[in-house]
Amino acid sequence: MFKQRKFLFFHNLLSVFLVFFIVVTASIVSLNASTITYSDNQQAAYYVTNSTVKRLGNVATHYLDQGKTIVNNNHYQQQVNVLLQPCNGNTKLVTWAVKNSDSSGFVRKTVAQIATDYEANHPGWKVLGATNADQYYFALGEKGHENGSDYFMPQPYGPFIADGEKWFSISAKPYGGNGTYIAGFLNDGTQDQIVEGYTNWHDQSALRIRIAGLYLSIVDEENHIISKHLINKVNETPLEGESALYTPYYSGTSTMPSMDVSGDYLFIVSNAEQAYMSNSVTYTYKALYDQKLLANAQNAFFGKGTIDKIETTTVLNKGQFAISANNVTLRDELALGKRIIVQYEYEGIMNNVEAATAYHTVMRTNNKDLESSSSYNTVAYPRSVFGRTSSGTMALVTIDGKQASAGMTGTNQNETNAILKHYGIVEAYQVDGGGSVTMVVRDNGCFKVVNSPADGSARAVLTAMLLITRDVQITSKQTGATETSVTLNAKITSTLERNITQVLVRINGQDYPFVNGNVSIDHLEPGQTYPYQIYIRDDLGVSKTDFKGIVITQKQAPRFYYCELQETKDGMTFIPHFDDFSSISSLILFYNGTEYDLLANPNLTIPDFEETSEVSIFYSATLSEYVKINQVIFFPFYRSTVILEELYVYLDDYISDLYQ
Incomplete structure (x- = not known):
């Protein structure tokens, strides 16, 4: 009997345990299933196994997540970093690159070094997090020369804007090749803060971002534009009424040759803040590699600095430029000490953005995935992506790869889109991947690399995207x-x-x-x-x-002089006289119980006017946001009543002051 009861007890206990195990297991499976996010084509999925969340500067959020992607029922370990930040003017998504020592271009640096340099050049702003941006030409060009003797190196594959300045308006290959897309950031707090378009000059669609021309802007100390002028020619003699830019450029040697220049009016910037040609119409040898009709050889320039010489002849060296002004209007505005920016500008809204970068693949748009059959996007690879959520919050995303044994496999297009969907990113663009992929976040005043770069350490890159906030x-x-x-x-x-x-x-x-x-x-x-x-x-x-x-400041109270009466064939016209009408917000004439608006009818005429009738004027004056006065004048066309009214007001104010 005892054994049977004991058996029944353990049987019941085991049943309860099995029920509990099934319920708990079912709950766990259900929980995992509910957090799995699939790509739109159902070819890939993503779920998080461990998440670390940190607030940065009380405005940005950093996710460091370990998870897995699913492709053909195979689970691949992934490490994903996500930075999210609303951008509204006080917080922004910007771009940056580090200038070289002679102000004639740029140098490659790690993302952390680029962030540090941005802060050094923008007091009052702090970088909360950053990632690498566009791909770039970095050492050997098509002719095999280093140091920029092919075309200007290093430079990004596509256009690049920083601080509102078009550092690379025209790419090295405007008619084809790399960098054929651009995205600009409005940072205005709206839902859709990304302006994007095509920069391939073969494209004739409405999305093409077109060049408006080469312009010279005269600016103040804070880069506010005072005036703007079209520059007609580059390294060519201007005709009467024209203006030209002169600047040296690389021409097949490892050093930049100097340039002899002459002209009636040469306004020279010999110590530029920045000056370089990043493409030239002389680079016709490019036809052997990526184009027909020599079309990719186009002039491209950015220059900024203060005019420190005015000559008729000069020799320009690397990092210098001059403006030959045969245009009288421009010549009259240029002078020693004038600060100028010379750059190729865009048509439309892209010309007004503070920051923009090129990208190579659209990942998601209008909350829908875009598929890709490119060999670059169909393999597992480290990825770097930027985009936004449905609310307009800006996002920077990195996915580590080439380290499968360490739990970082990398992703293809479908896996990347599943990850982007998981974090609510409805619009996304892919930039430089592979060993360039880097994310840093602010940590106790320093920049910490939070992803795992495929090279084993952070690579020196050319450009970066940075989430910043006012300090x-x-x-x-x-x-x-x-x-x-x-x-x-x-x-x-x-x-x-x-x-x-x-x-x-x-x-x-x-x-x-x-x-x-x-x-x-x-x-x-x-x-x-x-x-x-x-x-x-x-x-x-x-x-x-x-x-x-x-x-x-508060305006002085208007002084009422009198109301002039002018007799006409239609009756009597009322013309009130004040020392200053600017503060008067209401002016009413009362005549025998009827109201007349003298502001709406400044030359009011009343037929059959009788001077003995009851007449008064009421007026209100808004002296400031905080003070408004009301005044009534009886029989305003009699000077004596005006004087008595003024005396009454004075005495009333005086008595009020005594009792305060």
């Missing part, structure tokens, strides 16, 4: 005004790695410190608008921020 965020607004003063309020909403001890506002060249978030500025003029700039003091001293605005 201090300040809001400011006007809170009050009198005729001679204004009050302002400022608030620090966030900081990143900065110990701010004071906030100041600069108006009329003078700094005023905020105390408990408020400041009052006196000795101003009535009814004037004053621009202001916010400065901050920290451990390094006082520095300017990008935060600015305007304040407006």
